Every structure is written in structure tokens, then in C-alpha cells.
Amino acid sequence: MHNAVVIKSSKAGMTVILDPDLPFGELVEAIGKKFSESARFWGSVQMTLTLEGRILTAAEEFEIVDTITRNSQIEVLCLLDTDAERIERCEKALNDKLMELSSQTGQFYRGTLRRGDCLESEASIIIIGDVDHGARVTAKGNVIILGDLRGTVTAGVAGNLDAVIMAFEMAPLQIRISDISSRFNERNKRLGRGPMLAFVENGEIQVRPLKKTFLNNMLNFA
Numbered sequence: 001m002h003n004a005v006v007i008k009s010s011k012a013g014m015t016v017i018l019d020p021d022l023p024f025g026e027l028v029e030a031i032g033k034k035f036s037e038s039a040r041f042w043g044s045v046q047m048t049l050t051l052e053g054r055i056l057t058a059a060e061e062f063e064i065v066d067t068i069t070r071n072s073q074i075e076v077l078c079l080l081d082t083d084a085e086r087i088e089r090c091e092k093a094l095n096d097k098l099m100e101l102s103s104q105t106g107q108f109y110r111g112t113l114r115r116g117d118c119l120e121s122e123a124s125i126i127i128i129g130d131v132d133h134g135a136r137v138t139a140k141g142n143v144i145i146l147g148d149l150r151g152t153v154t155a156g157v158a159g160n161l162d163a164v165i166m167a168f169e170m171a172p173l174q175i176r177i178s179d180i181s182s183r184f185n186e187r188n189k190r191l192g193r194g195p196m197l198a199f200v201e202n203g204e205i206q207v208r209p210l211k212k213t214f215l216n217n218m219l220n221f222a
Contacts, residue, residue: 014048024060050080148171149167153176156177165197166198180204
């Protein structure tokens with residue numbers, strides 16, 4: 001029997017291959033049934049999602065993501081795109097938004113910080129690039145790294161326990177929020193797969209997978 005929906009998993013997340021010819025309403029029903037039947041197998045997880053096999057509108061993508069989350073315990077962190085033109089448009093929109101934030105606050109850095117580099121900010125800072133082992137970043141607000149974190153980062157240095165640290169790949173030597181710190185003995189050990197968020201909870205630094213809502217709020221996306 002023909003499979004209208006095929007699910008594949010990888011280190012990068014989940015790929016769902018869709019029948020290109022099935023009417024969309026029937027396809028959504030098939031997706032709901034597929035994920036409902038496999039819900040116990042997947043369990044409660046957070047994953048990125050890639051949709052392949054057919055061209056979809058934004059509304060159709062939203063309906064598919066909603067159908068998956070309603071029929072399973074999967075939380076879709078973000079929807080990845082394999083369309084080169086749409087990826088380019090998304091990257092341009094992100095860069096434009098970051099440039100807007102930069103013009104408003106001045107707290108914006110583009111480039112990789114290498115061993116011996118030190119970057120300080122009187123507010124929150126967004127870094128497009130990596131923070132390598134031996135580099136340091138210090139900010140009174142949040143530290144958002146659109147790249148890999150392998151060095152040392154301090155956020156909320158003025159006593160702001162609500163500050164957060166985010167990185168697309170988090171494998172730091174040390175992170176500190178206000179006066180609370182965590183040091184990691186194993187150099188370059190990843191603290192999770194994909195974008196991660198560090199924050200203070202119950203007097204300790206917690207590191208969890210980044211939820212899409214946080215990035216949306218940060219960039220003021222609807």
C-alpha cells in the first residue's frame with residue numbers, strides 16, 4: 001500500500017516526506033493518523049521539522065505542524081526549509097531585523113570571537129558568529145549567539161537574574177548569569193542538540209532546548 005506520509009529522523013531532527021498528489025485535506029488526515037499511531041514511539045520530544053515532497057503554502061505548513069503537535073507529544077522547535085530561495089529570503093529578513101535592533105541599541109556584533117578576544121556590552125548583545133574556546137563575552141543583559149559557543153559568557157552582570165544566554169550550538173567552557181555560574185569540565189562537550197537556552201531557575205543555571213516562542217519574541221515576529 002502506498003504511504004502518503006513517510007517519517008525519517010536524523011541528528012538534525014525530523015523529516016516528513018509528503019505525497020505530492022494527494023488532496024491536501026486527505027494528506028492532513030493521513031499525517032494525523034501517522035503521528036497518532038506512532039506517538040508512543042516518539043514520546044515527549046523537541047525537534048526541528050523539515051517537510052519534503054510537495055510545495056506548500058505558509059498556511060498549509062502551519063496546519064501540518066498543528067496536526068503533528070495535536071496528535072503527538074512532539075514540540076516542533078522550528079520548521080527548516082530546503083528551498084534555497086526561501087532560505088535566502090528568511091536569512092535576509094533575519095539580518096534586516098538584527099540590523100534594525102543594532103541601530104536601535106548599538107549592541108550588535110558580526111564575526112567570530114577567537115582565543116584572547118573579549119567583548120563587553122552595557123545592554124543585551126546579539127552576536128552573528130562563533131565564540132571560540134578562550135574568548136569571553138560579558139553583558140548586562142542577554143547574550144544571543146547566532147553561532148557556536150565554546151568560550152566563556154557572562155550575562156546579567158549587574159545582578160539581572162532574568163538574563164539568558166542562547167547559542168545555536170552550546171559547548172561552553174563556562175557560563176555565568178549574574179553571580180551564578182556553571183563550569184564544564186569536558187571541553188567542547190555539547191550541552192544538547194541544536195539551539196539551546198541557559199537561564200536561572202531555583203538558584204541554578206539550567207540549559208534547555210530553545211523554544212521557538214523565545215526566538216519569535218526576541219525578534220518580534222508574529
